[in-house]
Amino acid sequence: MTTLIQTAIQMMDKARSPYSNYRVGAAVETIENKIIGGCNVENASYPLSNCAERTALFTATAEGYSQFKGLAVATVNGGFPCGACRQVIWEICGNIPIYICDTNGLIEETTSSALLPNPFDESQLI
């Protein structure tokens, strides 16, 4: 968990956030114990920006990983994942621990299920 959190904090330095100036770093840990980081990547066409959590999960997916056992997100003020990221975390990871961090380390441990109660997912599709 320490390395996962440290990676999320380090990933804040990679953020491309010229519009919000809000740096977000994230890291996911696979069941193989591989840690993959992500950062927010903003665009002048604002909605095209990508959050750090989704960058980490999409990168991990592209690298061939599909099972995850933890995700850490780091910001200057211990921000929580946005709604879109909660949905993507649930879809890709299921119920895993989520570590909410600031630049000093862990602030709060929660779960993807607690962050997204009554999720919409494949079980609703008929």
Ligand code: THU
């Ligand atoms: N952001 C994230 O990277 N993750 C979140 O869960 C919340 C928001 C980013 C998006 C944007 O680049 C900046 O934070 C301000 O909204």
